[in-house]
Amino acid sequence: MLKKLLITIVLIVQGLAVSAQDFEASVAQLPEGGYSDRAIIVHQIADSGDDRAAVVLELLLAGDLYFHKAERIVVRLSEIGDDDVAFDLLTDAEIGIVGRRDAKKIKVNNGLRREIRAVLGAMYLQNPDPDVRMEAAEAVYKSGDPDQISALDAAIVAETDDDVATAFREARAVAVLNSDLDVSEKLAAIVTLRERGGRDVPGVLAAFTDDPDLGAAATTAITEIEDIQKLWNLGQNIWYGLSLGSVLLLAAIGLAITFGVMGVINMAHGELVMLGAYTTFAVQEVIRNEFPQLFDYSLFIAAPLAFLVAGLVGVAIERGVVRFLYGRPLETLLATWGISLILQQTVRSIFGPNNREVGNPTFMSGAFELGGMTITYSRMWILLFSLVVFAGLLLLLKRTSMGLRMRAVTQNRKMAADMGINTGWVDAMTFGLGAGVAGLAGVALSQIGNVSPNLGQGYIVDSFMVVVFGGAGNLWGALAGAFSLGIANKFLEPFAGAVLAKIIVLIFIILFIQKRPRGLFALKGRAVEN
Template sequence: MLRSLLVLLLLLAAPARAQDAFTDALRGLGGNFQSQAEAVEKLGALGDPRALPLLQALAEGRLVKTADGTVQLREGDAGEPVRINNRVRVALRGALGRLQLLSPVEAERAAAADGLFRSRSPENIPLLEDALGRESSPAVRERMALALAASRLAAPQEGVKRQGILVLAEGGSAVARGLLLEARAAHPALAPEIDAAIAAIDRRLMLKTAAETAFQGLSLGSVLLLAALGLAVTFGVMGVINMAHGEMVMLGAYTTVMVQEALRGIPALAPLSLPLSVPAAFLVTAAVGVALERGLIRHLYGRPLETLLMTFGVGMIIQQAVRLIFGAQNREVLSPAWMQGTLSLPGGIEITQNRLWIILFALAVLGITIAAIRFTRFGLEMRAVVQNRRIAATMGIRTGRVDAMTFAFGSGIAGMAGVAVSQIDNVSPNLGTGYIIDSFMVVVFGGVGSLAGTMIGAFTLGIVNKMLEPWAGAVLAKIAVLVGIMLFIQRRPKGLFALKGRAAEP
């Protein structure tokens, strides 16, 4: 009963003059298709928010016609449903678009602006100008401006058309460019203005593409930095070619899975599962690194080929062990709410928040690593061993202990890389295989043992790779990068930043 009184309440709430126009238009909804379409257009032109729920009900088939010819919302089986045809549906789309511009819900206003953009009618110009002046949301304002420009292009006056061209040129979107190309064919007299606007949009789109490519390159470079950072530490100090380094990254990712599953039943700690996974992954992979160094690697110092083969076999053993424990299928790692979604920057540039957080995390890990090497006793002993192992031993430094701690430190960094990789890649036993070759390329290109070289090398390779992908494809781009590094090493065998130590000639 209350729902059936909606129309009456809406009518009583309006002033007399507006009520008469509204009532006259409302009567036509119960007539034939011609009168329905005219009534819908009148209700949309009035801009009265009372018409919005009625037209939505008509579009959804929830409006019925009573015995006396009036209409009301459906209530049970009472009344005859008001039927509509395609012409009425077209009128409904335009009218709903106009009325939803007045909605307090941002999503509805955005949808209304999109609907008016598709209709492209000069009749929408006054309504869009008024709505644009009152709109506070930047995203909705952008859509309204695009709809207003499209409506102005459809106007008969050339001056109004030129206003639309200027607005589209300022917008700089691919949609605006397509709209201008359509207008150029329809209005040859305006071709010079349209060509200038298209050229301006092309410049904006080129800058936008360059910025997005740079971000994607930084994103890839941050992953390479995390994966190669631990390898740069162990390779630079110990001269060990650790082919099981990728499996340390994989163990860090699986530690993230285990921490998340363990905290899933604890509501207070579940949102913190990803931050808590970082120290957990470091400790787990550091322990594995100590066991590997003390149990096997320390017996093979000075024999790089045997070390390479042994760590390759250890990596295969770790992969198979993980496959037996967790299964071969991919494991899911949920991202926290603050890492989900996209971030819109000025100029229409959109970046994914999880990639942005990974870039910041990689820089934070790099800073912590530099601080640990420069400002701690462990770092002092590590640098002494790098510079001259024999003299460091005569000064009382236990080089074997330094080797074990260094390998644990490098393995722990790889584990933290696995936490980050779990947010953008599938967690599976083969996860680390795709990063081991790239890690060695970064280390060799940047300079063995140089953290600055590792950072510059990682970001350089990431950006170059993403720049080549649109033209060459992902596989050929990686091959081109590999060939480029080979040619570079021919000229600079020690990489960008050469360090003296066991892994390089003095």
């Protein structure tokens, strides 16, 4: 940080007409005189505007400046191995190893240290770059150094950027609390901090709760901030829950089609998700080796491919096995379980049994702050992706002729066949669609964890729970089921821990199904039961 500061200073200060001689002369005078003389020189150095001024002052503050007796110049000592090596302060040329008697330390006392800090603070606080000023404000906020108050006051007057000015005021408030200014100033400071809020403020204020004058104000401010903080935590938990829900939704939504719409239990659904994830992995491998510049687009290439791969495997499953078992749900369950074992072992044989890492493109990495919440980009995009997939499916089923045929076949197969719909083809397409969506889920899942042949197994129980909870045959049910289970899970975690939370949610669903055997959004009536 310091280096960055200095470089900025260099760039700006070069334009100013300031004599380098003044600066070098001042530096040369440093070893002379007493502490009060040295204070004057410190100000001269600061006022010289030389780009090296800040470094010199920082070194002086740290006690690294010495007077080299032989060369009769000011040097900085740096420990290299066991030896102290001297460097010329102005030219940075190495002078050589110095013994204890070869150099005399340029001493600073507490008063002078305070002076230097104030001068440095002012230099940074009034830096032309707002980022530097912001960082300086944060540094003061953290240190709470009362010596910076005057520098802050000056900086606040000069400041044009509102955000930075606020940061200055907050930094000043902390400094004021640590100073010996009078109570009214301090009370005002507490108000400033209360308005700032945030995770660290209660920590700052906690030191003053026992103060006879400030205690009451500090305590109320702390409670108030913590209340707001609780709301943010709630928001953060909801976010985590939504994020988990979006993953569940992606995993369950394909199932909602095969199980919900077709009434087919597809135990290989998790493996279709896994195939989608491995497609992403394979695409990234090719891109890494052949077209590294395309890496950021890898997901856009992988998503349609994953849909196709999983979809085709799904069609193959339907045509090869499932279609012979319509009307025998338990047998379908067993046969598709067998397929899931075969798919797992196939992938294991091809890609090996170990976890594979899929990279995040740049737009998927990192996080941003939203008020008191942290939101990672990958989770955010996955949430959006899941909603887009959901909306797309809804449109497909409700608004296209393909969707109409699918619904016709599931509602009355015979009549649909009589009306000229090729029911076998529609079955295959519907199953393929559910499978393809599973593939898309795999692309998303590859972005938040490792990819392994067992990937699907971890989701199969959960996604069935979502579909059963939401009510089979209803995409909206899957949506509600996924998000409510996701949020419930995340809210239980702080009290119960991740595993216990999951167990509690499972038990809840088992009990829930007793109450409403056909799920949250089930249709009622005679027709449904027959």
